[in-house]
Amino acid sequence: TQLLEQSPQFLSIQEGENLTVYCNSSSVFSSLQWYRQEPGEGPVLLVTVVTGGEVKKLKRLTFQFGDARKDSSLHITAAQPGDTGLYLCAGEETSGSRLTFGEGTQLTVNP
């Protein structure tokens, strides 16, 4: 199983601040997905990145896939309380059909 490490594990910031969450591995992934999970619910997909160096934007969220497809980052600009949640990265293993999840980053945005 290929491993993914997320950092930081916990992040508490004030509304309006910017933040970056990292997802790192020593292994190469075919693609990488970012999910957001709210309490009492399952994760919901935000984005999938496929190509090394790819950057995708979703409103105030910017996702980047590393050139070597071993790491990814999620940057949130001007965070809002509604961004609060658990952010999970998940890599598609090169063997296909399975995702490996990182430990998650618990983000709290305070009003």
Place this chain on the structure above:
Amino acid sequence: NAGVTQTPKFRVLKTGQSMTLLCAQDMNHEYMYWYRQDPGMGLRLIHYSVGEGTTAKGEVPDGYNVSRLKKQNFLLGLESAAPSQTSVYFCASSGQGATVEEKLFFGSGTQLSVL
């Protein structure tokens, strides 16, 4: 749209008891998965199925069994529950596996406590 439905939502067991978690999806998906989520450890794959009648082991299969007798249902069984199996269990499904073109649809989870 129901999507992925898990039952029950909460359950408390005593050590040694058995139980079955039910997952049902109405999207005609081929692939179904069972994950467990523990603090600081993210989601770990227990078992998965690539189609009706098939099952395969994931990352942490010990102590669990699964069955996929019908395409829409994926059952997770605990034959003799242990405190280490206290966790939140998530079922997920996808059309063609965890590929670029597909995403996982998750249920809302089952909180299981083993005393």
